[in-house]
Amino acid sequence: MLAGRRVVLGVTGGVAAYKAAYLARRLIERGAVVRVVMTESATKFVGPHTFAAITGSRPVVDLFDAEDVSPHTTFGRWADAVVVAPATAATLARLANGLSDDSVSATVLATAAPVVIAPAMHTEMWQHPATVANVERLESFGYHIVSPEAGALAGGDTGLGRLADPDRIADAVAAVLPGGPLTGVEVLITAGGTREPIDRVRYLGNHSSGKMGNAIAAAAARRGANVTLVTAGPGIEHPRVTIIPVDTAAEMADAAWAIAKKAEVAVMAAAVADFRPAEALDGKLRRADGPPTIDLEPTPDVLGGIAEMSPRPFLVGFAAETGALDEAIAKARRKGVDLLVANDVTAPGSGFGTETNQVTIVLPDGSTEPWSLMPKTEVAERLWDRIAELRKREGTST
C-alpha cells in the first residue's frame, strides 16, 4: 500500500543507521517517495550521500543550513507517514518530551501524519525504566513502535535491541497508512494446530506450524483490514493484527465465535483437533501404570458454528487432504463455506511447516482451480484477490 505514498525517513545516530539505507531502498521498491532527515550523529555512521543516491534527494541534516527555510514543517506537512529508524534512546527521550532540537525530532513534532518508530540500542538501554517509560509515552501519542529484535549488537554482545528487519519496518509504515482495499473490514483468522490435554504434561496435537494462517493474516492487514488472529501457533506482530492465543479447540471456538459475529470475512486456516480426551488427568500418567486407554470425545466444530450463524461472514475453509480432491469437493458443499482451500499435505513442498504450498481452490458448486506451488505468502495474497472477486460478485464492495 505504499505506491505513490510520501514517506519521511528520520535517521538518528546509532550503528544501525546503515540499515536505514536498506529501509529507504525497500520503501522505494514498494513505490513510496522517500525523503530523509538525519541527525548530525547519524552522519557519523552513514553518509548523507548514500541516502541522496538511493532517494534522488539530498537529506536534511542541519535545519539552519537547508535550502528550505523551514524544512521540518515542510516535511511534516508533505509526509503521508514519518518513520524514525533507527531511533536511539536519546531520540526516544527527545520525542517523548516534545523536544525539537534536531532535524528528526523537529520533523516528528511538526507532523500530523502517522509516525512509526523503530528503536535500536543496547539491551540495558532498551530495558532501562526511563526508556520503557518513554516508549509508553510515545505509544500514548499514537505512535507505532516496531520493537527491536534479539541478535548480535555493536560491541560483540548479543541481546534484545537490534533494529527490526527493514521489511518489518516497511510493513509497519504501510500498515499505518489508510487506504488499502480492505480498509475498515473486520477479518477473523484461525491458525495453528490445537493441543488437547491428555494430562498435565501431554497433549494430542498435529504438525500445523501456523505459517499459512499467519501469512493470510499479514496479507489482510497489509490491505488495511482489522484482523483478529485466533491462533494455537506462534502469531505475528502487526499493528492491525490482534492476537488471541488459544490452546484447545474449545478455546478456539469460544474466541472465534465471539469475533465472527462482527467479522465480514472469516478464514479458518487452523488445524483443529476433531477429538479430545474425554477427561484430562489432573496429574501425570505414570509409565509404571502401563499403557493408558484414552477415551475420546468430539471437539466443537469451529467452522461449523460460524457456517450456522445468520448473518455470517464470508467463510473460507481449509481442507488438509492426503490424496485426490473428491473429499475436498464434497467438503466444500457439506461445510457451508464460500470457498475451500484444499491442499495435499503429502505433496512435495506442500503442507505442514513448509514455506511453500500447492493448493486447489474449491468452490461450493464443485468447480476447482489448481494453483501452482508457490510461497505461502504468495498463496495468501492470491487468496485475498480471489476472495475480493467472489465478494464483489456477491455485491460486497471489497
Ligand code: CTP
Ligand atoms: N475445523 C474447525 N473445527 C474443527 C475441525 C475443523 O473449524 N473442530 C475447520 C478447519 O479449520 C478447516 C475445516 O474445518 O478450515 C476443515 O477441516 P478438516 O479437518 O479438513 O475437516 P473435517 O470436517 O474435520 O474433515 P475430516 O473428515 O477430513 O477430518
